[in-house]
Amino acid sequence: MAGVSSCMKYSMFIFNFLFWMCGCIILGVSIWMRVSKSAQEDLNIDSSLFAAVDLMIAVGSIIMVLGFLGCCGAMKESQCMLILFFIGLLLILILQVVAGILGAVYKSQIETTLNKTLLEEAKLLQAATQDSQVFQEKFQKFEKMNQCCGLVKGYEDWGSNFNHAYGNFKICECAQKDQNTDLCILNSNRYIYKRPCGVVIIDFFKHHMVILMGIAFGLAFIEIVGLGFSMSLYCQIQRK
Template sequence: MHPYVAVNILIAVGSIIMILGFLGCCGAMKESRCMLLVFFICLLLILLLQVAAGILGVTYRSEYERVLNETLHKNVELLRGTDEKAKSFQKNLINFQKEFKCCGLVDGASDWGQNFQPNSESCECSDTSDSPCTLYDGKYVYQQACITLIKDILKKNLLVIIGLAFGIAFIEILGLVFSMVLFCQIGNK
């Protein structure tokens, strides 16, 4: 996948929203029923697309979890690798392990394979009473694998995304109501 696809999508969405806002503002200021109707239809289409995306998200939720599990299990190979891509992934996981006090991706410290000794510092328990630790390869390391923490972070952020989506949908519904009221008021003149 091209690395700038997300940026291009955000630019396109921003452009569409700018044009839509322009239609709504000009339609209200000029009292143009045509512009207000186009604004209403476009806003309704966006709302319907959001509802469809939400329904698809809920419908395929188990599929997302399966894909996440497969991805994390495949990334275990990167922990054992020595190429540049593996080194980059290892560096990021080391930072994650230090912050969240976990070790390895799926099965704990054994995920690191031969790379455990050079990278073991991020897995080591500094205080064995603070969190559950286990002895691995002569060192006390965190017992918990990072897979559960990654899933928890995604679930927590999913709730934030759902909340934002409902907030945006509420604002869109207000826009639909106000544009239709204005459309009807202009027609009564």
């Protein structure tokens, strides 16, 4: 009877140990972001982003469990653990493929929904309620940081609030170093940023979608390697 390849066994262990370590790091950082007030302040995490942090906690936990199953299955030559690892990794790969297909199919609808959301948010810039004022103050910081104005129509989105000031800085007002650049236009005797922030937000999503696709392809390759390792080792143990 053929024995189990030591090279395959230890390669499987090292692969899954690194996989498990990644899960530990993701889980640890995610829990720190979720419970630490200082982390939330430093990273500017509010309640609207907690869902993303919770998702990271779930992902880190799943990766840790799969890494543990892979490591123990390889070292103990456990067919049960290896098949559980294989099934879990295969399900993740299938979910990635389905998510990619849905993203491609509904891409135009996602862009339409994003544009509708921007139009709804733009109404808050013209409102005078207490909640809208909190949003306006935060958005003004976003404008200064990203050198943009308004969300869809530029300064028009602010309506009658356009001439208000937050601190010593008027809404959409260009920094002095930017006043003679293509970023600014002259309006009501002051220079303001001409690019709507909606363009910045959409470009941000498009840029990060490319990054996410690259990460997804990289993960898919790693997952396929893991599937190959686990099934090869499983078959060797079965023939032993």
